[in-house]
Amino acid sequence: MSNRGGKRPGAGRPIGSKNQRTAEIARAAAESGITPIEVMLGTMRELWALGTPEAKREAAEIAKDAAPYIHPRLASIDQTVSEDRPFALLVEPCSNAQEWEAIYRPRAALEDKSSSE
DSSP states (O other), X not given: OTTSSSOOTTOSSOTTHHHHHHHHHHHHHXXXXXXXXXXXXXXXXXXXXXXXXXXXHHHHHHHHHHHHHHSOOOOOOOOOOOOOSOOOOOOOOOSSHHHHHHHHSOOXXXXXXXXXX
């Protein structure tokens, strides 16, 4: 039972083995002339140029299939904000926009430093 779990010499995938093979396949496809993504994009453009509703629908389907290879997905961000103490915003009444700007306009620390030089 002592041989289970943990790091063992020689265990696991050799470093770089999968990535090298994948790079070789991509390089061979590019050298052979045309890649599958190029076929997809070319067909999509031809269908879009036809201008018929059916052709545009088919072009949109091809675009949806090709998008993951062209545009990376944006990662979602979870953010939890917890504030244990209550807070209040105290706002002074203003009679016009100039008065409001004089009170609430960002101060010099937030303004563009290049304009003062």
